[in-house]
Amino acid sequence: xxxxxxxxxxxxxxxxxxxxxxxxxxxxxxxxxxxxxxxxxxxxxxxxxxxxxxxxxxxxxxxxxxxxxxxxxxxxxxxxxxxxxxxxxxxxxxxxxxxxxxxxxxxxxxxxxxxxxxxxxxxxxxxxxxxxxxxxxxxxxxxxxxxxxxxxxxxxxxxxxxxxxxxxxxxxxxxxxxxxxxxxxxxxxxxxxxxxxxxxxx
Numbered sequence: 001x002x003x004x005x006x007x008x009x010x011x012x013x014x015x016x017x018x019x020x021x022x023x024x025x026x027x028x029x030x031x032x033x034x035x036x037x038x039x040x041x042x043x044x045x046x047x048x049x050x051x052x053x054x055x056x057x058x059x060x061x062x063x064x065x066x067x068x069x070x071x072x073x074x075x076x077x078x079x080x081x082x083x084x085x086x087x088x089x090x091x092x093x094x095x096x097x098x099x100x101x102x103x104x105x106x107x108x109x110x111x112x113x114x115x116x117x118x119x120x121x122x123x124x125x126x127x128x129x130x131x132x133x134x135x136x137x138x139x140x141x142x143x144x145x146x147x148x149x150x151x152x153x154x155x156x157x158x159x160x161x162x163x164x165x166x167x168x169x170x171x172x173x174x175x176x177x178x179x180x181x182x183x184x185x186x187x188x189x190x191x192x193x194x195x196x197x198x199x200x201x202x
Contacts, residue, residue, distance in 0.1 A: 013183055016154045018164040023191040027182035030144030030171030031059025034108065036184045037167045038063045038081075041106035041138045044193040048082070051098050051107040051137075053089040057115045058108060058142055067108055070115055089113060090120040092127055099135035106138040106167070111156035114145040125160045132166075138190070141165035144182070148173035166190060 010024035027033045038050055052058065056069035066081035068074055069089075083103075087094040095107065107128060112119050125141075132139040141163075146156035147170045157163050167190065171182035195201050 009183075013170070013185060017168060017185050020164050020187055021168055021185040022188050023186050025184040025186070025191070027171075027184060028180045029059075029182050030142075030169065031061045031064045033144065033169035033171055033182035033184045034058045034064040034067065034142060035061055037106065037108060037140045037142075037169055038067075040167060040184070040186060040190055040194050041140065044190040045105040045136065045138060047103050047105040047137070049101065049104045050081075050084045051095065051104055052084060052086055053109055053113070054086055055089060055113055055116055055118060056108075056110060056142075057113070057145070058110075059144075089118055090124050092124065092131065095128055096131050096135075099131055099137055102135070104135065104137040106140045107132050108140040108142055110142045110146065111160075112146050112151065122160070125157055126163045129163050129165065138166040140167040140169070142169045144169055144171045147171075 006026060013024055025036060027036055042048060050067060052067035052069060054069045056067060058064045058067040060073060063081050065074060065077055066084040069086055085098055087098050098104065109128065111125060129139040141157050143155055150173055153159060166187055168185040174183060175181050
């Protein structure tokens with residue numbers, strides 16, 4: 001029954017997400033979803049750096065904690081995953097400067113920051129995605145706290161219009177806390193770069 005239900009859920013998620021996100025990879029939680037996004041981005045781009053924003057909350061496991069922009073949650077757990085760089089939220093100039101280093105695998109961002117409920121200016125997410133593509137980095141939308149209808153649309157990123165992330169992370173409202181589940185949606189080319197052989201299929 002488990003695999004059948006997973007397939008049905010994947011089908012429903014694909015109906016609601018941008019068509020380019022044709023792979024659904026399930027996890028047990030949002031923080032595992034962010035860990036997956038880090039791994040997928042580094043493997044697919046062969047680059048080390050991950051950009052995140054000040055005041056961001058992406059989870060509390062080791063990798064996701066390295067992207068956590070709140071020192072309250074980070075205190076006592078250093079050293080963190082290397083090559084994780086913080087920039088101000090809603091600051092396109094800072095993002096472009098960080099991307100210009102040429103070693104960035106991904107920019108991981110919440111469409112609305114959960115800690116503080118910070119909302120970016122209109123156009124920020126669309127331009128951030130465009131900058132990432134120009135510099136060869138992946139645009140990762142962490143919708144763990146904002147996805148599944150919590151902002152009035154299925155994805156908070158839909159309020160921007162025309163923005164398709166390379167990787168999308170969902171959890172929390174995905175089951176309302178009923179079962180531990182998260183979902184990472186991505187493009188097939190990214191998935192194939194990670195699971196590139198039979199030996200790497202698990």
